[in-house]
Amino acid sequence: MLDSSAEQQEIWDRIAAHYHPSDVADTEAVAGTLDFLAELAGDGPALELAVGAGRIAVPLLRRGVEVAGVDVSPAMIEVLHATVPATDLPATVGSMATADAPGRDYALVYIVYNAITCLLHQDEQIACFHNAARHLRPGGHFVIEVWVPQLRQLPPGQALVPGTVTDNLLIFDSYDLVTQRVFSHHYQLNNGQVISAGGTPHRYVWPSEMDVMAKMAGLGLVNRYADWDRSPFTGESPSSVSVWRKPH
Known part of the structure; x- marks a missing residue:
């Protein structure tokens, strides 16, 4: 396994x-x-x-x-x-x-x-x-x-789905439809500038x-x-x- x-x-x-x-x-x-x-x-x-x-x-x-x-x-x-x-x-x-x-x-x-x-x-x-x-x-x-999974939000050829969008936080998910993998991208913002970035993988x-x-x-x-x-x-x-x- x-x-x-x-x-x-x-x-x-x-x-x-x-x-x-x-x-x-x-x-x-x-x-x-x-x-x-x-x-x-x-x-x-x-x-x-x-x-x-x-x-x-x-x-x-x-x-x-x-x-x-x-x-x-x-x-x-x-x-x-x-x-x-x-x-x-x-x-x-x-x-x-x-x-x-x-x-x-x-x-x-x-x-x-x-x-x-x-x-x-x-x-x-x-x-x-x-x-x-x-x-x-x-x-x-x-x-x-x-x-x-919110695949209906994906137009043909697009792999990104927006999640949370605020003045301080931006989250979007990138999908791989073959492996059923998603990577959730997280960005912390301050006055429009990215101060930290990270994310987590998922299936x-x-x-x-x-x-x-x-x-x-x-x-x-x-x-x-x-x-x-x-x-x-x-x-x-x-x-x-x-x-x-x-x-x-």
């Missing part, structure tokens, strides 16, 4: 320098996500793949759900454990496609903020579904939040493609929504929240 974990670790270790424990809170911006996940987790436990600095895992823990995590970046986990001790929220360093988390009896495994696309090869994404399935208890749920994945991956892992689709508020998913939805279940 191809493995992009070393490349991703370098990227996210660098990004971790911009995270701080104070960034983690049960705010209005994440309340809908937490409501959704807490309901599925029930008495738990829950496992977050690509847990990062704990933006979702920590407030979910504070709501009373037992949570563990996996992340490719040791630096991210250091930030996480500056917020809550490892005894309260254990986290394993490794790829979410292969890493072992403590236990094999999770009521919920979830991936948020498009993190499934950080696995840069299709076989890694397939392996991630298998990894989630083997950590789930019978009847447990696997949830992924991810954007829907976009279609909802129907994920359903095949889930089926390969023995999981069945329960529902798909446009957002955490359970609004209907349509052909116009720019993102999806998918829920699969492991059979009893």
